Ligand SMILES: Cc1cc2nc3c(=O)[nH]c(=O)nc-3n(C[C@H](O)[C@H](O)[C@H](O)COP(=O)(O)OP(=O)(O)OC[C@H]3O[C@@H](n4cnc5c(N)ncnc54)[C@H](O)[C@@H]3O)c2cc1C
């Protein structure tokens with residue numbers, strides 16, 4: 001068990017991608033999140049999972065409870081705006097009748113799951129019914145209006161023709177259905193960041209059973225942290241079943257070093273923001289949820 | 292010579308109440324008053340002006356054992372007032388909720404009454420928390436029945452305590468096919484347990500009926516044959532669910548109901564002059580204490596045809612199934628007899644439930660101030676809510692809950708009981724005193740009688 005102040009606790013870190021061609025075709029990166037949840041569903045480890053599906057506007061996510069492979073696949077790809085995943089966590093155990101709930105989401109959403117498990121405040125039945133949690137890396141998120149401004153104004157693309165968005169190499173990248181690639185410098189997107197993200201002290205979903213993201217691995221591959229006993233069990237079975245190609249993270253470029261560097265940037269920067277909140281007013285502070 | 296003894300508080304029922312009893316030289320109750328001393332919360336008054344969506348959610352909080360009846364009766368009173376017809380699958384989900392709530396409530400009541408009873412054929416009273424057999428298996432069975440019932444409520448109703456799914460005009464959500472299957476599996480498991488539990492309880496109750504005496508604090512107390520008899524009659528609106536003013540043939544008559552003050556039915560000031568420090572556990576009220584049930588009662592007294600009535604399982608069976616026994620043990624027996632039908636009802640509703648059916652009325656009128664009522668046959672009896680809704684807001688609201696009907700009736704049924712087992716008479720009503728104490732009591736000048744309590 002590694003215990004890292006920036007990358008959290010984990011047993012192993014690998015670079016991986018799904019061997020499922022159908023999933024890979026539409027995956028954001030290595031298709032880890034989707035493949036794991038489909039596997040867990042088919043193995044009866046979960047009987048449903050909260051995913052970020054398509055909403056009623058292009059690229060606006062809508063969380064829902066997926067109970068079939070088909071529905072889990074509908075949530076492929078990262079949508080860079082807020083998807084309130086946890087809003088379904090209790091309902092999943094109610095009208096959906098689930099006993100083993102899976103959850104996907106970014107770091108803060110995984111924190112919410114763990115908090116509900118340990119301090120269930122009007123969250124009856126939830127603690128015992130969370131079966132598998134896959135967390136995504138997350139530097140920051142945006143409101144829908146912001147993503148609209150970034151894509152339509154800064155990259156000058158129409159949202160409805162966008163096939164994929166990515167953040168990487170200092171750029172916000174937009175790929176269109178018809179083959180165009182447009183970018184905006186990340187610098188220009190900063191003012192659009194959701195203010196709540198600037199107090200977030202978690203980059204690689206430290207509290208997931210398994211966490212995954214793009215940073216550290218080559219295009220089409222994902223960086224994966226296997227963290228808990230639940231995560232370990234599912235990961236090793238899925239690898240044995242041939243669901244993933246894997247490489248030790250030490251053998252890929254840019255590898256853990258870059259993950260660590262970005263984690264430091266996020267956490268150290270946001271710690272500063274928190275510090276500033278303590279002296280925000282004259283003899284008055286803004287609230288600190290970590291206090 | 293008549294003496295006055297008082298048990299305060301009473302125990303092993305929901306809420307806060309006391310028994311002020313006038314007894315003869317033999318300690319037999321000549322006249323007893325059982326009254327709520329639970330602080331008044333005034334739900335009906337604070338409902339006025341609030342939206343018809345909000346009031347049922349508040350009414351639910353009257354009680355955490357029977358939140359389902361309050362939620363459903365309240366919502367259906369709103370629907371009756373505005374004239375809103377709900378889709379079939381809504382009705383099915385609501386009946387499932389309702390039946391499951393009755394199950395968990397009756398099972399919980401088993402835990403509360405069992406310590407009054409004996410393991411059949413022995414001199415050992417039942418401690419439901421004992422680790423010894425056969426009691427351990429009985430407790431485990433009760434817990435499982437309650438767990439099954441609460442799970443079914445949570446799935447169909449959104450939440451076991453204070454259901455979130457019901458709304459004016461229907462439900463927020465239908466259930467998934469998986470959820471439907473889950474409820475059916477649970478109900479099938481529960482049905483077997485409910486039959487076993489019913490048989491067990493019936494044996495325990497019959498054994499008690501044949502004993503002739505019981506032990507209270509080391510004394511042998513005789514059990515009269517007619518323990519808990521009264522002549523108040525019964526009231527019920529359905530064997531299972533209820534009725535509302537939208538029905539073609541409503542089963543409750545607004546015109547026969549009249550709300551009255553405790554003043555008209557309870558004793559005036561008395562002074563306690565009999566005390567028994569050995570009454571378990573902690574003794575009775577101190578000699579010299581003054582009591583005034585008329586002023587202290589935090590309940591009103593609803594009457595039907597000018598008289599208090601009995602409501603509850605026995606009332607339902609007497610009204611709809613020709614059940615003829617009466618008194619304390621008959622009430623216990625009737626309650627156990629309701630077990631299996633709850634599960635049969637759930638299974639039947641699930642059979643008919645279309646999980647892709649719509650669960651909200653297409654049109655939800657906002658109301659013109661007409662009066663509408665809905666009666667829900669709560670675990671403890673008829674729970675009537677009456678409302679006037681105009682432009683989506685509640686103009687007037689009234690709740691006639693089971694234990695409120697039963698308080699004065701049960702008081703009369705205390706006559707003839709040795710005071711040491713007055714609480715057994717009370718418990719046969721499965722009292723829910725918080726339910727009975729949701730209103731502000733006013734006298735004819737509209738003065739708040741319970742104000743004294745509110746100032747505490
Ligand atoms: C807001 C955001 C910021 C991110 N920032 C980084 C970063 O800084 N560095 C990095 O390496 N990776 C980041 N990622 C993660 C990365 O982009 C991929 O989502 C991740 O690698 C999963 O890829 P995959 O191929 O395994 O997922 P897929 O198999 O394509 O599945 C996508 C999964 O993402 C979930 N999802 C999609 N959008 C959202 C959303 N808005 N909120 C919650 N869950 C969502 C879906 O439920 C689904 O489970 C971010 C993701 C998001 C949503």
Ligand code: SF4
Pocket residue numbers: 106107108109138139140141194196197198200201202
């Ligand atoms: S930066 Fe933190 S708070 Fe913001 S979306 Fe990502 S995980 Fe959540």
